[in-house]
Amino acid sequence: MSGFAKPLKIALGLAVIAALIIVPMNFNRYGLFILSQWAVMSIAAMGLNLTLGYAGQVSLAQGAFVGIGAYAAAIMTTHGWPLPAAILVAIVLSFAIGWVLGYPALRVQHHYLAFVTLAFSTLAFLLFRNESWLTGGIYGISNIPRPHIFGIATNKPLPFYYVCLGSLAIVSLAVWWLIRSPWGRAFMALRENPLRAQSLGIDTRRYTLMAFAIGSALGGVAGALYAPLTQYIDPVPFNLSLSLDLLLMVIVGGAGFYFGPFLGAMIAVLLPEWLRFAEGYYLMLYAVAVMLLLIWSPTGILGILDRYLAERRTKAASALRAVAKSRLETVQ
Amino acid sequence: MSDPILSVHNLVGGYGKMTILNGTTFAVPSATITTIIGPNGAGKSTVFKAIFGLLKLREGKISFAGRDVTNLSQRALLNAGICYVPQGRNIFPELSVRHNIELGGVAADKGLDLPKRIEAALDLFPALRRKSAQQASTLSGGEQKQLEIARSLLLEPKLVLVDEPSIGLSPLMVQQTFDILKSLRDRGVTILMIEQNARSALEISDIGIVLELGQTRMVDDARRILNDPRIGQLFLGGAMEESAA
Numbered sequence: 001m002s003g004f005a006k007p008l009k010i011a012l013g014l015a016v017i018a019a020l021i022i023v024p025m026n027f028n029r030y031g032l033f034i035l036s037q038w039a040v041m042s043i044a045a046m047g048l049n050l051t052l053g054y055a056g057q058v059s060l061a062q063g064a065f066v067g068i069g070a071y072a073a074a075i076m077t078t079h080g081w082p083l084p085a086a087i088l089v090a091i092v093l094s095f096a097i098g099w100v101l102g103y104p105a106l107r108v109q110h111h112y113l114a115f116v117t118l119a120f121s122t123l124a125f126l127l128f129r130n131e132s133w134l135t136g137g138i139y140g141i142s143n144i145p146r147p148h149i150f151g152i153a154t155n156k157p158l159p160f161y162y163v164c165l166g167s168l169a170i171v172s173l174a175v176w177w178l179i180r181s182p183w184g185r186a187f188m189a190l191r192e193n194p195l196r197a198q199s200l201g202i203d204t205r206r207y208t209l210m211a212f213a214i215g216s217a218l219g220g221v222a223g224a225l226y227a228p229l230t231q232y233i234d235p236v237p238f239n240l241s242l243s244l245d246l247l248l249m250v251i252v253g254g255a256g257f258y259f260g261p262f263l264g265a266m267i268a269v270l271l272p273e274w275l276r277f278a279e280g281y282y283l284m285l286y287a288v289a290v291m292l293l294l295i296w297s298p299t300g301i302l303g304i305l306d307r308y309l310a311e312r313r314t315k316a317a318s319a320l321r322a323v324a325k326s327r328l329e330t331v332q
Numbered sequence: 333m334s335d336p337i338l339s340v341h342n343l344v345g346g347y348g349k350m351t352i353l354n355g356t357t358f359a360v361p362s363a364t365i366t367t368i369i370g371p372n373g374a375g376k377s378t379v380f381k382a383i384f385g386l387l388k389l390r391e392g393k394i395s396f397a398g399r400d401v402t403n404l405s406q407r408a409l410l411n412a413g414i415c416y417v418p419q420g421r422n423i424f425p426e427l428s429v430r431h432n433i434e435l436g437g438v439a440a441d442k443g444l445d446l447p448k449r450i451e452a453a454l455d456l457f458p459a460l461r462r463k464s465a466q467q468a469s470t471l472s473g474g475e476q477k478q479l480e481i482a483r484s485l486l487l488e489p490k491l492v493l494v495d496e497p498s499i500g501l502s503p504l505m506v507q508q509t510f511d512i513l514k515s516l517r518d519r520g521v522t523i524l525m526i527e528q529n530a531r532s533a534l535e536i537s538d539i540g541i542v543l544e545l546g547q548t549r550m551v552d553d554a555r556r557i558l559n560d561p562r563i564g565q566l567f568l569g570g571a572m573e574e575s576a577a
Binding site: 182189196198200320 | 416438
């Protein structure tokens with residue numbers, strides 16, 4: 001993305017933010033629900049992008065952390081606690097569990113790690129379903145209230161969409177800061193080569209655990225927003241397919257790219273809706289579109305842009321070398 | 333020769349049940365280039381891992397600048413002034429040149445003026461300054477080596493452990509890399525190097541150490557080792573014996 005001029009980037013960013021605030025004012029209830037879901041899933045995918053895209057640790061458990069956050073928020077808010085307190089508990093709980101889940105990553109990697117996290121995902125689903133004294137079991141938890149923010153009720157879809165969008169903005173800024181901090185660099189070093197990272201004094205053990213914990217905490221935040229968004233939760237939305245969906249969002253958007261999760265969530269949440277004109281075939285069309293995209297660009301949508309910019313840089317460097325060479329020959 | 337800055341004494345350690353280091357003992361004088369040579373499996377890289385705390389020792393002691401540094405963490409060792417450059421290309425290709433250099437300061441103690449150090453490192457390598465915003469993968473092989481060294485200088489190390497610096501480089505680049513190591517030595521930095529290209533490495537070294545089966549066979553002036561017909565026959569190819577004759 002470094003090929004774009006800075007003012008252009010800022011203008012583009014402001015235009016997108018303005019559009020996200022203004023355009024949905026005319027949306028109907030369903031449109032606002034889908035857009036709020038995009039914001040919530042973007043947060044969860046940003047968490048997975050930290051764990052997988054930046055730190056290189058495969059996880060099939062992000063959906064479980066969304067579930068943990070959702071149940072924490074649902075249980076607390078239906079017992080009279082305010083949503084911010086529930087979000088805080090969701091963060092702490094997901095962070096702590098994510099930290100523990102990071103321990104297997106110290107011993108196993110790649111597809112082995114994927115299976116360890118998959119097992120965790122299944123375990124979490126079974127807990128949501130079987131521990132009905134806490135989670136309501138298969139009947140779930142209903143009548144989850146939406147919060148009052150600064151005295152303003154967010155019961156209606158538009159105000160709650162702004163709650164989701166505001167949360168996405170806060171998380172985006174935090175992640176932006178994190179990946180540009182020494183922590184973010186350390187995560188990338190860990191992904192690229194653990195021995196090299198260790199030779200620079202990076203405590204690979206600590207950073208691996210942190211990558212899991214922070215990524216999971218963001219899953220928890222997303223879950224804590226998901227519960228008041230749907231106002232009813234049961235175990236089904238948090239089964240393995242949510243983890244796979246989140247993985248798809250990260251991969252399709254572009255793992256390790258800051259904006260990857262936003263685009264990936266857009267593809268996963270919004271594209272099926274846009275394809276509804278195809279009626280019964282819309283999910284088949286969606287599957288084919290995703291397959292074609294990944295065959296064309298295995299590094300996701302932002303990978304295409306990155307490749308284009310890299311080619312442009314290579315051409316510019318070759319042109320400079322050709323000029324330098326001809327000058328050298330003239331001198332000789 | 334100056335006082336030793338690094339002493340390893342009777343190191344015993346290995347991987348799992350396999351013992352690689354069998355009482356390795358040597359000392360490295362300050363502000364010198366010292367090269368460790370030996371056949372494959374002699375324990376050269378393992379010694380480096382032990383010094384840099386990447387291998388838990390069963391026995392032995394490592395002293396650096398008069399302080400016991402045995403089994404310290406990498407962070408503590410970096411802050412004590414020991415830096416390790418592992419084998420092969422050690423840049424992070426997807427990150428920019430500046431970000432690569434910044435990574436050298438991840439272990440820095442609080443209070444260190446890192447931006448100033450980064451600028452100082454870039455001053456030493458003008459080619460890197462010009463390309464500081466570029467992806468590191470776009471640098472030439474020689475520039476990538478410069479980048480590794482610029483990064484390792486960020487914490488102003490007193491001792492640099494360099495594992496096979498010439499691997500994968502053309503002869504010209506090997507020469508450039510050795511020149512950089514010599515200039516570091518001239519600035520007072522101690523270099524401890526492992527090199528398969530033993531002859532070239534010993535030519536620029538002050539001290540040579542011969543390791544075999546995890547034990548120190550010889551520690552001597554690099555020139556004398558270079559001209560020792562037995563060593564020549566064993567590790568430097570038969571030609572050495574002929575040239576010595």
